[in-house]
Amino acid sequence: MDTRFWLIQTFNGVSYGALLFLVGSGLSLIFGVMRIVNLAHGSYFLLGGYVALSVIWATGSWLLALPVAAMAVAVLGLVMERVFLRPLGFDPLRQVLLTVGFAFLLQQAALDIWSGNNFDISPPAALTRSVVLGGLYLPLYRVFMIAVALAIGLALWLTMEKTRLGATIRATVDDAQMARGVGIDTSFISMLIFALGAFLAALGGVIGGAFLGIYPGLDFEMLPIVFAVVIIGGMGSLGGAAIGALLVGLADNFGKALFPEVSYFTLYAPMALILAVKPTGLFGRE
Amino acid sequence: MSMAGTRVKVLAVVAALAAIALIVPHTGSFVILLATRALAFSILVMSLDILLGYTGLASLGQAAYLGIGAYTTAILATRYQFGLGYDFWLVIVLGMLGGALLAVLFGMLAIRATGVYFLMITLALGQCVWGLAYRWNSLTGGDNGINLPQRPKFGIDLADEVTFFYVVLSIFTISLLIMYTLVRSPFGRSLVGIRERELRMKILGYNTWLHKYLAFVIAGGFGGLAGVLWAHTAGIVSPENVVLTTSVDALLMAVLGGAGTLVGGVIGAMIVFGLREYLSTLVPWWQYALGAVYVLTIFYLPTGLMGIPERIRRRRALLGNRRDSKELASVAS
Numbered sequence: 001m002d003t004r005f006w007l008i009q010t011f012n013g014v015s016y017g018a019l020l021f022l023v024g025s026g027l028s029l030i031f032g033v034m035r036i037v038n039l040a041h042g043s044y045f046l047l048g049g050y051v052a053l054s055v056i057w058a059t060g061s062w063l064l065a066l067p068v069a070a071m072a073v074a075v076l077g078l079v080m081e082r083v084f085l086r087p088l089g090f091d092p093l094r095q096v097l098l099t100v101g102f103a104f105l106l107q108q109a110a111l112d113i114w115s116g117n118n119f120d121i122s123p124p125a126a127l128t129r130s131v132v133l134g135g136l137y138l139p140l141y142r143v144f145m146i147a148v149a150l151a152i153g154l155a156l157w158l159t160m161e162k163t164r165l166g167a168t169i170r171a172t173v174d175d176a177q178m179a180r181g182v183g184i185d186t187s188f189i190s191m192l193i194f195a196l197g198a199f200l201a202a203l204g205g206v207i208g209g210a211f212l213g214i215y216p217g218l219d220f221e222m223l224p225i226v227f228a229v230v231i232i233g234g235m236g237s238l239g240g241a242a243i244g245a246l247l248v249g250l251a252d253n254f255g256k257a258l259f260p261e262v263s264y265f266t267l268y269a270p271m272a273l274i275l276a277v278k279p280t281g282l283f284g285r286e
Numbered sequence: 287m288s289m290a291g292t293r294v295k296v297l298a299v300v301a302a303l304a305a306i307a308l309i310v311p312h313t314g315s316f317v318i319l320l321a322t323r324a325l326a327f328s329i330l331v332m333s334l335d336i337l338l339g340y341t342g343l344a345s346l347g348q349a350a351y352l353g354i355g356a357y358t359t360a361i362l363a364t365r366y367q368f369g370l371g372y373d374f375w376l377v378i379v380l381g382m383l384g385g386a387l388l389a390v391l392f393g394m395l396a397i398r399a400t401g402v403y404f405l406m407i408t409l410a411l412g413q414c415v416w417g418l419a420y421r422w423n424s425l426t427g428g429d430n431g432i433n434l435p436q437r438p439k440f441g442i443d444l445a446d447e448v449t450f451f452y453v454v455l456s457i458f459t460i461s462l463l464i465m466y467t468l469v470r471s472p473f474g475r476s477l478v479g480i481r482e483r484e485l486r487m488k489i490l491g492y493n494t495w496l497h498k499y500l501a502f503v504i505a506g507g508f509g510g511l512a513g514v515l516w517a518h519t520a521g522i523v524s525p526e527n528v529v530l531t532t533s534v535d536a537l538l539m540a541v542l543g544g545a546g547t548l549v550g551g552v553i554g555a556m557i558v559f560g561l562r563e564y565l566s567t568l569v570p571w572w573q574y575a576l577g578a579v580y581v582l583t584i585f586y587l588p589t590g591l592m593g594i595p596e597r598i599r600r601r602r603a604l605l606g607n608r609r610d611s612k613e614l615a616s617v618a619s
Contacts, residue, residue: 264417
């Protein structure tokens, strides 16, 4: 194990972390704003990938697939929030069960529409090359993933910190009741954040589909990993999601490479410990 | 609740169990296996109900305890040929101890958390167990799991479906009895007190942490027991048994039947297993039915199926009141 190994693994970990950030930032915001444990978030990821496949099959355009898939799933998330979650009121258990009921329904629907086969989403040829950097061959696609995550992260951060909308979202995260009290439409904020979360998860599904593949069961495989990101980083905080994604991405990569037999354990044990010591996560807003 | 009402309910459960014991063995082997599976899994659902229905702790990681019991059984059986004779009963004790010990450990981390955070931390702990089951190939067989050689044989042969069904039914009945006694004991009453209002219990001088912790450990023990039976029922133990969706299944069954009723979990398990294994052989859309059952239950039956009689009674009482007031009004005019 020389420096090359460490560099390559670090690069892989960071790029996987970039993907996790896309999926995790949305989940983190949803939890922060609505205190909902959304077990359908993995389904958004998977559906994003499937819708993208259909768009690619129909038009051959990967670039078109990105926004179409993300928007389609965002609409689904919006409907779920408005029609089902909102009337339910605040009861963590019922919310969790409802989202999981939907996860099962969506799983079956995906199986019926796209069959049980494994698919790969192939990105445009321009992105499948490698770049040589300091003697290392880095797949351009993974560089692209990091770039997308950085761009989205920056856009989210600017919106959250510099705009009026961002301020109202932050206020809702900190104290929804108080936010309502000063006239913020928290119901609208919830809807917006839920749709945004679904949008980002689906985007992650399209982008991640290129190297994870798209197959039944991927939804419940991604879900706990994304929860680990959100919890380690801290719920309701963008910076936390970024750090959590980076940590989980690296831990996952090095864990699998160095001690495969306990690799998932090393991912979830810190998650449990952090929850036990500081339930709001390392960088969560109190 | 009145004494008479309780007696009627207990009699109804006894009658239902007797009916199951008498009818199921005369059906086909498919139904016998289905009933055996549902009964074994019901022990896990009831253990979860002690937490969910009586203590107010919604755990998303209960499958971990099933997994400990199941893997203990499978590893002992395949590596040491242990637990395939009279020592089966020893494995049951070991499985329960395993589940309880795991809960001793996990409880220390989880019990302080409440609400959503308890859901999350139990999810994380469950995933720890799943991660080990899935990846620790040399011990657990990884993704393929472990096939059990045969069912135990000691005077009676558990490979016989009907015999095994009766053994599982008996263990299930004993578990139900123990858990029922537990939730009706002063300890169980304090758990309900904690569910309703923890702060008040604290002020009254109860050590609520310890109460919750003990409930968690007891639930873990019964989870381990369910695992031992499950391993022999299915004949194979795999990461599938400890995956998040299994924990979610247990939670849904408890809620579907009615949380805080113990036997509700059995009804929930029967319905879900029935839909999943029977309906799936008939129609391709069975999972929609299952999903719809969940969504409808959460929306329209927050108290579960066991809550239906109570709802009907309330509605009747409401209608009765209305009629009375109408009569009063007509008399007055």
